[in-house]
Structures are given as structure tokens and as C-alpha cells.
Amino acid sequence: MATPTPQTAPTGGLRERKKQRTRDALIRAALELFTEQGYETTTIDEIAEAVDVSQRTFFRYFANKQDVAFAVQDMVEARFLDELRARPADEAPLTALRSAVMVAWDDIGNAIASVIPVDLHMRSYQMIESTPALVAAHLRRSSELEEQIAQLIARREGLDVDADPRPRVLVAAFSGVMRVAGKVWGEGQDCTVAAIRELTQSYLDHIGPAIDVDWKTR
Amino acid sequence: MATPTPQTAPTGGLRERKKQRTRDALIRAALELFTEQGYETTTIDEIAEAVDVSQRTFFRYFANKQDVAFAVQDMVEARFLDELRARPADEAPLTALRSAVMVAWDDIGNAIASVIPVDLHMRSYQMIESTPALVAAHLRRSSELEEQIAQLIARREGLDVDADPRPRVLVAAFSGVMRVAGKVWGEGQDCTVAAIRELTQSYLDHIGPAIDVDWKTR
């Protein structure tokens, strides 16, 4: 089943390590093929063959074709949520969100690199944005993440998401900005981590004050 | 191909009429099966068989399985856009959006009924909201519709969507409210048109003033 803490765990036996290597190899091969020749035109058989496993094994690691495309995103999001939970309680909500995002982007240069090259992840992001089927999946995933974030923010502030609309509203605005930033970056030239980091920061700074004011004057 | 104005057109020859009837029958049969036994568990073969056409014919009318689930939505959205374009130029943007939505809901009782019963459409809406694959598709469609609406609003006000953020922001807020309203309605008890009409109206009234103020004091 799902390993509770596969990341920093001492990776007990050979079995575990082998499994992790297969999984990483599948992700990397998949993203390489997706970004090179396109998502739709890449078959599961190609991915499996590149890693030298059977097609069936692929589906034992990933429930479907889309999931492998979002595997790295999953890691980034998990990091983001962890960081958000770790933010000091006296930080304003939007500030906490902002800080968590920045830490997440910085992390990409470190933790993610152990699985795939950073530039491959960046190209994958652009590939997702330009593949209709993946855009749809991405939006759904985002809306689910939004709900989780809203819950977290609400708890931080001692609120109930169903009683007080502010957590969801803040998160909706935040997510909207993040999505636009990702889209604009994907269409632009500079496809580096630094670029999207800067863009995100700038966009968040624009919406920040407007919301902060209302939040503080309660 | 896609008929430009299939709705109120005099439906020239027998061929056209027959085509329209087949299409309507496919939509109706599909929605009936989807709502009764679920989207995933319904096969294209079942739908085709219910209308007594070949599977291949189904795919000549709809590019994929999802499209037939959104066929009626397409009509409603087209109506909405038409109505929005027809709103007087002196109406405030949010007011125009609001009016167009209300007209669209009222239309459902009339125009839509010629294709499928209203309650089937209502149940289909709930079915979409509770089917992950369709939720994803719905979100993507919504984001595309948002862009169209933003362009329309911008033209009304003589603005450029890329230069002035207000059209997109207003539309994003508007769409967010619409989506939440749809979701809440879907989870509630009263699955009537009147109910969602009222809910939409109420939700829009809540966000309306807050945005109106900023918009008017430019």
C-alpha cells in the first residue's frame, strides 16, 4: 500500500529501495517522453519499455496515465502543506501562505532533484498547461487542494469553514493568483525556477494588501 | 458538422430533422442512463442500443463520452452568452451578468424542455457534480467560458482584458459564486429549478455590492 513516510525514511530493506527506484524511473521516463513527443502520443507501453517493466507493473504504481504526470506535483504540494502547517501561528494567513509557497519553490531545487532534473519538472509543468486532458485534471486537483488549504487556514485562525466564508475566499483568491502566475509563466520565455518564483511573489504582493486590510480590521 | 443555429432554425429538409431527432434521442438516452446507473458504468454501446443506432454513429454526433453529458449545458451556456450580449450597454457589468443568468434559468423551463425533461437536466447536473471525471471536465469548461465572458465584459466597457484586470477579476468572482451555488444546490434537498434560481440570486446579491462599489468609483 501507500508508504507512510517514504521520503526521509531510512529505506529499510533492498525491496523498498528497489521499489522506490522503479517508481522514480517510471516518473522520469514518463515525463521525458511526455515533454518530448507529447502526452497523448505517448503510450504506457513505451514508458514501461523504457524502464524495462511490464505494462501491468506501471499500473501497480500509478492508477492511471494522468497520475504519473502529476507525481512530482504531488510531492511539491505535500511539501507546501507541511510547510504551511509549520508556519508560526502569529503570522497573518496570507503571509503564511506566501511563505509556504516560497519555501516550496526553494525546495524544488533540492528535494525534487533527487527524482528528476529541475528543468524536466519545469517543462512538465508547461506540458500540463498545454494538454487539455491534463488541464482538466489539474483544475480538479487544484480545487481539492484549495479545500485542504482552507481547512488548514480555518484551524489556524480558530474558525469554521462553513460558518465563516473568509478562509475559502482568501484561499480562492490565493489559488486564482497562483494559477494565473503558472499560466503566464508557462506562456513566457524564461522557464526557470527563479522566474516563476519571482512572478509568483510579484503577483501575490499585488493581491496581498487588499486582502490583508480586511482581515486585520476584524 | 456543427449546426450553426439548430434551435430556432426552420429545419429545412427531412434529413436535418432526422439528424436533430437522433441527436436529441442520444442525449436523452445517455442522460437517462447516466443518472440511473452512473456515468462510469454506462457504456456507449448501451446508449447507442437504446437509440437503435451503431456505436460508430454515436461518435459521429459526439467526439467522446463526456461531450454528451455536457450537451445541454452547451445550450444553456450559449443562451446565457446571447443574453449577455443583448443586455443594454448602460447596465453595470455585474448587473448584466446577473440578468443574463436569470434569463438563462427561465429559458430552461421553455427551450430545454423540447430536448429533455427539466428534472432530467437537474439530475444530470447533480450527477456531473458527483462524478470525478466530469467534475474535471466541468472545471475546464468553466474556465474557458470565463475567458469568453471576460472578453465580452471588457468589450462592453471598452477595456482590454490584458491591460485592465477588472474584467477577469469580476468574472472570476462571478464564476466562483456560480460554481459554489451549483455545488451547494446539488448537495441540498430541493432539486428544482426554482431552488437553484433562488440560491444563485441570493449568492450573487451577497457578492454584488462589494464589487459594485469598486467598479463605480473609477
Place this chain on the structure above:
DNA sequence: AGGCTAATGTCAGCCACTGACAATTGACAA
């Protein structure tokens, strides 16, 4: 070494979807 179990391979099959070609059927003119 040998038994246990998790991971993998193989195989058969369902379903969404597509291209190609043949058969049917309105439309329209002679």
C-alpha cells in the same frame, strides 16, 4: 536451506475511440 510473502510477468478481456470502406437514403435535377 526452506518457507512466507510481496513484487512482477503473462494472459485474457472490457471499453473508449478511430480509420476505411461499403451500404443506405434523402435531395435534386432531368
Place this chain on the structure above:
DNA sequence: TTGTCAATTGTCAGTGGCTGACATTAGCCT
């Protein structure tokens, strides 16, 4: 009315995503 043309449909074969069942391999532990 009839014959021609073009649009609609059916049939067939094939690809690719995805799953269940069962046999096989390979790490783990005594």
C-alpha cells in the same frame, strides 16, 4: 418518375487505457 450525387449510417478491424486472475520470481526471516 427516375437516376445521379452526396450525406448518413453500419460494419469491421485495430489501437490504447485499464483490470482481474493466476503463475512466477525474488527479497525476507527463521
